[in-house]
Structures are given as structure tokens and as C-alpha cells.
Amino acid sequence: MQEAFKNFSWRDVRNAVFGLIVVFGGIGLAGVTVWAQYTSNPRLAGVAAAASLVFVVLILLFVVPPLARSASKEVSQIDLPIELTSGGLIFLGIVAIVAFAAWNTGNNLLFLVLSFLLATLVVSFVLGGANLKKLEAKVRFPEAIFAATPVVFAVTLNNRKFVLPAFSVTLALRGAMTDDAFGGRKFSIIQPPVVLARFLRLPWLRRTVGYFIHVPRRSEAEQQTEQLFAKRGRFIIKDFELSTKFPFGFWQRRRRLGVRETEIFVFPQLANVRDILPAVSRQAGRFTSLRRGAGQDLLGLREYQPSDDLRHVDWKATARTGNMTVREYSTDDERRVTIAFDSSFHHEKQSPEMITRFEHGVSLTAALLTRLASEKTDVRLIIDNPNIDFGADKAHLYESLRRLATIEPQFEEKNSEYFNSLSGYLPMEDLIILLTAKPEKFSAMSHDLQIIPF
Secondary structure (H helix, E strand, O other): HHHHHHHHHHHHHHHHHHHHHHHHHHHHHHHHHHHHHHOOOOOHHHHHHHHHHHHHHHHHHHHHHHHHHHHHHHHHHHHOOEEEOOOHHHHHHHHHHHHHHHHHHHOHHHHHHHHHHHHHHHHHHHHHHOOOOOOOEEEEEEEEEEOOOEOOOOOEEOOOOOOOOEEEEEEEEEEEOOOOOOOOOOOOOOOOOOHHHHHHHOOOOOEEEEEEEOOOEEEEEEEEEEEOOOOEEEEEEEEEEEEEEEOOOEEEEEEEEEEEEEEEEEOOOOOOOOOOOOHHHHHHOOEEEEEEEOOOOOOEEEOOOOOOOOOHHHHHHHHHHHEEEEEEEEEEEEEEHHHEEEEEEOOOOOHHHHHHHHHHHHHHHHHHHHHHHHHHOEEEEEEEOOOOOOOHHHHHHHHHHHHHHHHOOOOOOHHHHHHHHHHOOOOOOOOOEEOOHHHOOOOOOOEEEEEEEE
């Protein structure tokens, strides 16, 4: 409903009113023509008929094309396995003209041409279906896909036919952005029953990942295609779709290949954090802990034990006390970093500027996570749940980026007490980086805190 009002314009209203006037005007003139003939008024009938022709031309120019576009859009949502192309539509028009001429004149040559055209249409239909039979497809994609960054998909098409090769086959991924039964569509008045989901679901999304000109019989072809995802998000692969316009381009035949449902997460685009990285790196560097280890700072003195290294003997303390004394050193630990992302916009109205700011904040967060993980720093991402473990490996990084890939702005107040409560989960040596659109809303915490506005 919101999308309908979003795409609403006065131009649509003007076209609708004009179309209604033209249609009802034509119907009215047709009625006038009938009435004139009934009353034996040939002059009025001739004028009304001429005006009706003008209205017919207006209907053909201004009413039929929008209706045709709407009908084409509705047919595409039905998701039929076969579709008549524009070339096929023109060819059908030629067939209709030849058929009318043959019927009107009774010319045998025209009937011969008509039979040839119909045979061509049937052969195109049959060969297109046979071209897609016994084909199998495989798609391999990288584990990390970032928005606005080209990635390479490896696509394989296997032709298991014994005799016929495959020509001009397009492979596409078919899926959705959500598991919702109604395709993510929101209903503000009443939620329809699930049995209607098939009819109310938004059309499946298609993404072309490969095109094969020729695949020989009983062999396979592999190619690498470059893909570019413009926005972050989640894409659920429902099945593969093979399509072809072979041999003449009159029909587009489709065939679906069932696959195991797979999710593709498109991570946020990595922003430039060169200006804020030096400060973060300094605060996230090594610090001296109170645990024994192989660091450089002196932790204390104690009596010598047989397992101690003689290089740690403090000879001055040994001479002063008369007992052999060794030095103990503290260990140097990496400071752990918590990145807290404030997704709330404090009752602001949704606008393109606000969405741009939010996406910039998501990109900054993803860039910081990636950079700190590359430096083997223990890091975690806090959005709504503070009970998240730290990690520095690739699996932990990808899990955090998946959460950022699907995050949406929240239009509710999230006060500073929520992020101040993080102090109950962190040692005093840890660092908190808070990314927020309203830095003035948050007070200083008891920990080291760095606020990054977006």
C-alpha cells in the first residue's frame, strides 16, 4: 500500500481521467449513431460515425498501450513457463494478415504460405522445449560478497542428452528477499489467510548468472561471470531457471531446476575509515595486564624455583636478601573492542537523506569490523543484544556482517542507559566504539568510549 502511494503521481490521474473521457465519449457516439439510424437521420448518423472513428483512433493511441503494459506486467507475475516474445508477436500479426488474405481471396499460394508460417511457429515451440531437456546446472559463489564490489560466480551447465546439443541457454537464480508467506508485503487493515499467499506474493526475483551459446551432447561447459550487487541484503535462492529463445526467438521457454534452499548475504559496502582508524588502532592496541607472562613490564619479585629461567634472576635483590630472587613479568594483552551500533532515529520521519545516513553508518561499522578482524583483534558487534561473544576469526566476522546485511532503521527512542549498561559486561581495559546518528543523546561511559557520528 505504501509503495502504491509512493509511486502515485498527478500524471497518472490525468491519464486516467483522459482515458475515461475518451472511452465514454466513444460509447456515447456509438449510441448516437444507433439512435440516428433508428430515427432515419442519415446526416446525424454520418457525423456520429466519423466522430466515432476519431475516438477509436484516440483509444488506440492513448488507452490501449497503457492497458497492454499493465496486462504484460500482470502476465509476468503469473510466472508462466512460456512467454511470447515481441518477435513472436510480430510474427503472429503476419500470420493473421496472411490468414485473412487467404480466407478472403481463396488463393492456394497464400494457403501454402500460411501453412509454412504455422509450421515454423510450431517447430520453434517444440525445439525450444527440447533444447532445455536433460540439462543440469551448478553455481559456486564466494563466501564474502560486499555491495558495490564485483564478485565472480562459477557457473557450470551439464548437457546429458545423447543426441542433441544445447544452444543459447540462459541460467538465472530465482528467489526472494524474505521467507514471509506474502513476500514481505505489509497489510495494515487485515492479514489475509496463508492460503492466498500464492496469489498475493510478490513476483520472484531473477538474477542472470550465465549464458551458454553452445553445450555439446553428453558434456558440460563452465564459465565465470562477474556479478555486482548494488545494495546489501539477503537473497534466498529457491531454484534455478533455464530459459531459451532457440531457434527463432518467437517463444521464450523456461524450465525450473529444484535446488536446496540457499541464502546469499550481501554484506554492506565498506566505507573509507582511514581518518578514524589511527585513533581506534591506538586505543585498541596492547595493554599491560596483571597476569604473569612474557611481557616487558615488571610484575614483582619472588624466591627462585628450580623450574625458573636463570636469566630472570635479580642478582642485586639476591645479594641484598641473601636468598636467590627472580623477577616476574606481566603479560601484554590485546585490548578487546566492542562496536555498538545505534539503529534508532528517534522518531524521525523516513526520508532519502535519513536512509543515506543510515546506510553510511552501516558501511562504517562493516569497515571497522573488517579492519579490526584483519588485525586479529578480539571484536564484537552489539546492536540489540549485549550478550554477544568476542571473536577474531573469519567465521565470527562473517556472522557480524550478516547481521549488518539485514539491519533496518528503527524509529523508536533508544536512550543512553542501554549502551551504558554494556559496562556490566566488559572489563575496564576494553574499548567501546559507539556509532550513532545522534551523538548528543549519549553520555560518557565509565569505559574508554569513542563516539563516531554518521
